Amino acid sequence: MSWMAWTPVTAIFFGCVALMLLIMGLWQAASPTIPRRGFLPLVTTRGDRLFISLLGAAYIHLGWLAFTDASIYYASGIAVVWLLVVMRWG
Amino acid sequence: MNKITNNKAWFLVLPVFFIVAISAIIPLMTVVNYSVQDILDPQTRYFVGTEWFKRILTDYRLHEALLRQIGYSLSVLLIEIPLGIGIALTLPRKGWGVSACMVLLALPLLIPWNVVGTIWQIFGRADIGLGGYFLNKIGIDYNYTQSSVAAWLTVLVMDVWHWTSLIVLLCYAGLRSIPDAYYQAAKIDGASRWAVFRFIQLPKMQSVLVIGVLLRFMDSFMIYTEPFVLTGGGPGNATTFLSQYLTRMAVGQFDIGPAAAFSLIYFLIILLVCWVFYTVVMNAGQRGEQ
Incomplete structure (x- = not known):
């Protein structure tokens, strides 16, 4: 993965985006929009x-x-x- | 009646998900990573935060290229969409003429971008090209290598020649899907030709026009090969569009960090315009149906 040139800041950023999508998916399953x-x-x-x-x-x-x-x-x-x-x- | 839900169908989407991940999401994430670093070589890189974004956002050459790009994309849409609709309306509806027109219209779409650039580069030359020679013969001082206006017009006409067919084919498909009953009802009501177009044909073409406008906007906003082959971005910077400026920065100067920041800003502009356009048109469509 070193070719992707990760930095702690971008890793946290994409982690937050992934977490947001996961929460939205679970929220949708629990109570549809x-x-x-x-x-x-x-x-x-x-x-x-x-x-x-x-x-x-x-x-x-x-x-x-x-x-x-x-x-x-x-x-x-x-x-x-x-x-x-x-x-x-x- | 209870609706049966089968979530196993999601597994069928997995191959597409993997393809999109490899071809789009992972490269995009890599560009984000590059945009916050000064990359000297694959092993040597330094975190610089938002420095490249600040530099790009205050770069007057980028502002000029962006204005040129917006002007170009608007010109392309303003010419190609009405022209495409107009041609689609005049095409035959049955007989051998349909196949002949379809084949003729599809021809420019089959030609690769760099070949289109080469064709127009030769066509526009005053010494060996038919177009350039003819224009000079009738007294128009046309030279796309020296005049910014001529270079602009040549790139624009080339794009119209290359891509109007796409709009024509999309509109024609939309027109063919209108049942004859609509036209018969309009005839009984004594509707004018304009009323038929405005209230029957145009609404029915709306969905294909949305696709057509989005495709042409995105494609013209990202145009690279044709102007690169035809004018090389010149004369001066007259036809240097965003993608050419970006390529020069990324590949020519190997400024990977600033080029990555530029790419993200470029991506956000396209994303915003497409989303606004899509939302406006789809909302208008829903209001129309109500």
Whole structure:
């Protein structure tokens, strides 16, 4: 696996993504999602909202890097809040 | 009636899962790993965090290439989609003409990208190419190696020539799936040609058009071979699109880390645009059905 040039940070990142998918799969099996409409202008399932929040999180980090020199951890904090808001009210 | 659930069918998906994992997911994970490191050689690499992303996001050459790429993809869609629909509407519905048209339209699609680039490179030359020679003869100063406008137009026309057929074939398939009863009802109601197109043909072509637009957007946004063969990205940087800039960085300069960061940003742009487009069109389709 050394050709994949793993680092601890990326390993944790992909571990979190895998864990998220696993939890979503188990959650779906335990209580199937019901499509609904929140503040987002479209009907979404739980998986849709996770996808939207992850994509949004990526853009929050890119925007942060492009427009400010402040620590990237602030962007991560905003991204976590964004994820929770979209999953709950999106 | 109780619905029978058999989860064993998931095992049938496993081969596809493994193929996608090897061809897409593992390379993508590797690119993410590369994007946070300075790789000097396979054994020597240093963690640099988000440095490459910051450098790429503030690189004015990337901004220029991105604007060129967006302009190019929009031009391709604005020309190929209406033209493809228009040609599909004029194709015969029965008889020997159908087969003849299908074969003729499929021909450009069968030609490999680098051959298309070579064909147009020769075709556009003023000394030995029919197109370039003809344009110069009628008084148009056309030289795609010196003029940015000529280079742009040549790359655009080449793409239209190569890929409009795909839209035509998709639209034609959509049109053929409309039952005659719809046309008969429209005729009884005295619907105009425009009304038939707007309320019968266009809605029925919607799903194939979504596929067509997505395919053409993604493909034109990733275009590499044809402009590389035709103009080499020039004159200057006039036809240097994102993929060419990326290849130059990754293979030419061997800047693996910045190139990986660039690839991820490129991937996120395509993912966002495709998702927005797909969602908007599918939502519009559902509203239309209601």
